[in-house]
Amino acid sequence: MLQAQILDLTDDVKGKILLVDDQPTNIKILHQLFNQDFDMYMSTTGEQALDVCKKVKPDVVLLDIEMPGMSGFEVCEILKSDPQTANTAIIFITAHFDEEQEVKGFQLGAVDFIHKPINSIITTARVQNQFLLKRHSDLLRAIALQDSLTGVANRRQFERCLPDAWRHCIRHLQPMSLVMLDVDFFKRYNDKYGHQQGDDCLRLVAQAISDVAGRPYDLVARYGGEEFVCILPDTNLDGALSIAEKMIVAVQNLAIEHADSTISDSVTISAGVSTLFPKLDSSWEHALNEADKQLYLAKKGGRNQVKG
Ligand code: GH3
Ligand code: MG
Ligand code: MG
Ligand code: MG
Ligand code: MG
Numbered sequence: 001m002l003q004a005q006i007l008d009l010t011d012d013v014k015g016k017i018l019l020v021d022d023q024p025t026n027i028k029i030l031h032q033l034f035n036q037d038f039d040m041y042m043s044t045t046g047e048q049a050l051d052v053c054k055k056v057k058p059d060v061v062l063l064d065i066e067m068p069g070m071s072g073f074e075v076c077e078i079l080k081s082d083p084q085t086a087n088t089a090i091i092f093i094t095a096h097f098d099e100e101q102e103v104k105g106f107q108l109g110a111v112d113f114i115h116k117p118i119n120s121i122i123t124t125a126r127v128q129n130q131f132l133l134k135r136h137s138d139l140l141r142a143i144a145l146q147d148s149l150t151g152v153a154n155r156r157q158f159e160r161c162l163p164d165a166w167r168h169c170i171r172h173l174q175p176m177s178l179v180m181l182d183v184d185f186f187k188r189y190n191d192k193y194g195h196q197q198g199d200d201c202l203r204l205v206a207q208a209i210s211d212v213a214g215r216p217y218d219l220v221a222r223y224g225g226e227e228f229v230c231i232l233p234d235t236n237l238d239g240a241l242s243i244a245e246k247m248i249v250a251v252q253n254l255a256i257e258h259a260d261s262t263i264s265d266s267v268t269i270s271a272g273v274s275t276l277f278p279k280l281d282s283s284w285e286h287a288l289n290e291a292d293k294q295l296y297l298a299k300k301g302g303r304n305q306v307k308g
Helices: 024-034 046-056 072-081 099-107 120-145 155-171 186-193 195-212 237-254 284-300
Strands: 015-020 038-043 060-064 089-094 112-115 176-183 219-224 227-233 269-276
Touching: 015 024, 015 046, 015 120, 024 038, 024 120, 038 046, 046 060, 046 072, 060 072, 060 120, 072 089, 072 099, 089 099, 089 120, 112 120, 120 155, 155 176, 155 219, 155 227, 155 284, 176 186, 176 195, 176 237, 176 284, 186 195, 195 219, 195 227, 195 237, 227 237, 237 269, 269 284
Parallel strands: 015 038, 015 060, 060 089, 089 112
Antiparallel strands: 176 227, 176 269, 219 227
């Protein structure tokens, strides 16, 4: 849910189109139009289309409305309600013009309608247009939510995700943990090796932390300067302590030389953990303060360690 919203955007990555129609002949016509420029995926049922969307995250879905089983409208509704697929550009393909149906489609989040019989030139132009718009909005989202130095989520994304993650845990009666992490003696690192190398160090540390918090629902964000924060839904205190410990070891294993650290030859981090349980008086604001307090204790206790 969380990390997946942040996109790896490279202009030369081929776009992906999913064709959904119960009539294979329709799929064939559309396939011929886009096969050269896009990676193509095909489904003949709504259920199958949802599976493909989860797996490949197409940029554009060309979606038939009337299909046996799940209708195109139902597919659209489900895709739009799932944060992992909500940004997909959905274009309905319909056999007859029906005002009410079109309004409903737009209300469900579709971006365009294409009418059968397929006019190749118009269909190609409309799909190309929607593809470019989708790429632009992906790019804007990435700029708005990603930390430009390290590539992990930024603080804005963290603040957006935290209440959502907490609601998820309340719904499932699961605990949620927060980990605050801070690079040890980083001012000295900058002073000794220069700001540029300091930046490189932050990128490596961010990557090492992210590699440990690898579940799709985990989020690692840069909270500020040399401080990171991690949301771990469905994770109790023991689980979070063990993940934080793994992060500490992962950073140690990077073996980034730090001659001016008084506790190690290489760069280390400290961590503070707090855990929230779904109760009326729990608040994630309080949990964030608590994680910060624990981080302070980890620093006071000698650094390169976790407290919680
Ligand atoms: P402690 O072990 O107690 O955390 O000590 P510290 O030196 O890491 O903490 P302090 O808060 O004194 O210093 C943090 C340093 O992080 C100071 C600042 O210049 C550096 N810093 C913050 N943001 C960046 C950045 O984006 N790039 C680089 N290179 N350095 C940064
Ligand atoms: Mg049909
Ligand atoms: Mg500080
Ligand atoms: Mg520090
Ligand atoms: Mg700090």
